[in-house]
Amino acid sequence: MDIQTICVHGCDKHYDTTGAVAVPIFASATFAHPGVGQSTGFDYSRSLNPTREYLEHTIAKLEGGNHALAFSSGMAATTVLMELFEPGNHIVASDDLYGGTYRLFSNISQKNGIKFSYADSLEGIKSAITPSTKAVFLETPTNPMMRTTDIAEVAKITQERGVLLIVDNTFLTPYFQRPLTMGADIVLHSGTKYLGGHNDTLAGLLVVKSDALNERLHFIAKTIGACLSPFDSFLIIRGIKTLAIRMEREQETAKALVQWLEGKNKVAKVYYCGMGGMISFSVKDEQTAIKILEKVKVIKYAESLGGVESLITYPMLQTHADMPESERNARGIDSRLLRLSVGLESVKDLIADLEQAFGSLA
Numbered sequence: 001m002d003i004q005t006i007c008v009h010g011c012d013k014h015y016d017t018t019g020a021v022a023v024p025i026f027a028s029a030t031f032a033h034p035g036v037g038q039s040t041g042f043d044y045s046r047s048l049n050p051t052r053e054y055l056e057h058t059i060a061k062l063e064g065g066n067h068a069l070a071f072s073s074g075m076a077a078t079t080v081l082m083e084l085f086e087p088g089n090h091i092v093a094s095d096d097l098y099g100g101t102y103r104l105f106s107n108i109s110q111k112n113g114i115k116f117s118y119a120d121s122l123e124g125i126k127s128a129i130t131p132s133t134k135a136v137f138l139e140t141p142t143n144p145m146m147r148t149t150d151i152a153e154v155a156k157i158t159q160e161r162g163v164l165l166i167v168d169n170t171f172l173t174p175y176f177q178r179p180l181t182m183g184a185d186i187v188l189h190s191g192t193k194y195l196g197g198h199n200d201t202l203a204g205l206l207v208v209k210s211d212a213l214n215e216r217l218h219f220i221a222k223t224i225g226a227c228l229s230p231f232d233s234f235l236i237i238r239g240i241k242t243l244a245i246r247m248e249r250e251q252e253t254a255k256a257l258v259q260w261l262e263g264k265n266k267v268a269k270v271y272y273c274g275m276g277g278m279i280s281f282s283v284k285d286e287q288t289a290i291k292i293l294e295k296v297k298v299i300k301y302a303e304s305l306g307g308v309e310s311l312i313t314y315p316m317l318q319t320h321a322d323m324p325e326s327e328r329n330a331r332g333i334d335s336r337l338l339r340l341s342v343g344l345e346s347v348k349d350l351i352a353d354l355e356q357a358f359g360s361l362a
């Protein structure tokens with residue numbers, strides 16, 4: 001079945017007999033047992049809830065995985081993931097990570113005894129792996145610099161060394177990239193972004209192929225309790241129905257905007273990975289960056305990405321504010337860098353908005 005169809009129809013689970021076309025929101029914390037020692041399959045919603053399960057099956061199917069878990073945010077999913085590791089374990093991560101992930105690693109996971117190395121190339125990853133390395137954590141393309149890594153090549157290394165390969169697939173979604181089919185072990189999503197797609201709810205997802213890994217993660221998930229509510233699960237299911245068409249259209253608009261930005265002499269450099277709806281660009285000075293942020297009207301100056309509304313972000317002050325300045329500068333995340341999440345507005349209106357924001361510069 002094509003991915004467009006899976007997006008619309010989700011998984012094949014049915015929980016009711018009414019023929020409801022949309023999955024019901026099972027707003028129940030607990031489930032009655034038919035007899036002693038018996039269960040309908042559902043006992044308590046922290047462990048399993050039908051609406052959330054439907055979402056979990058759907059994302060597993062989209063990513064080519066066998067199991068998935070849904071959490072109250074992307075960071076909740078990553079926090080659960082980190083509980084797979086023990087003090088002394090070492091993780092090699094992309095050196096241009098989502099700021100919140102970097103904050104988790106450097107403030108919480110590190111305090112809990114997990115060690116990190118950051119690498120920016122295949123060679124870098126290879127040489128950073130030590131006998132205590134348990135996982136490689138990749139973001140591709142990276143945020144906000146849009147650098148890409150060949151997942152299949154990294155998978156060769158991780159499989160040879162017997163370490164887990166974790167890929168944050170938030171930016172491209174299974175519509176453009178399916179890491180599990182390229183040898184990754186775990187896919188992570190901030191469902192807040194493209195999967196939900198409407199800037200109206202937070203969610204996080206983990207997807208795996210392995211039964212054993214799923215069992216360990218499910219145990220941690222139900223123990224920690226950062227699960228996604230039935231209402232929010234419903235919103236993500238609804239968002240996914242239009243994922244394919246949104247990704248296509250946002251990519252088309254992004255490509256037109258990349259071309260437009262490249263023709264602007266106030267733009268020093270455009271970063272685009274060739275796919276999807278995320279663009280970063282560097283302008284000639286800080287003053288120009290600030291004026292653009294203050295003058296855009298259709299495009300909102302706000303954190304986050306992947307929704308129907310176009311958003312412009314100042315990574316230095318927003319997503320990457322907690323990264324030390326020297327680390328930020330080394331990655332090119334400076335006062336001239338802006339990040340644009342392209343939404344579903346008409347390309348004409350977006351260009352006109354940017355044109356007036358650029359044109360209004362003194």
Ligand SMILES: *Cc1c(COP(=O)(O)O)cnc(C)c1O
Nearest residue numbers: 073074075098170190192202203
């Ligand atoms: C937003 C984001 C996260 C964190 O997800 P939340 O839903 O905001 O907790 C993780 N990774 C990437 C790439 C993100 O963009």
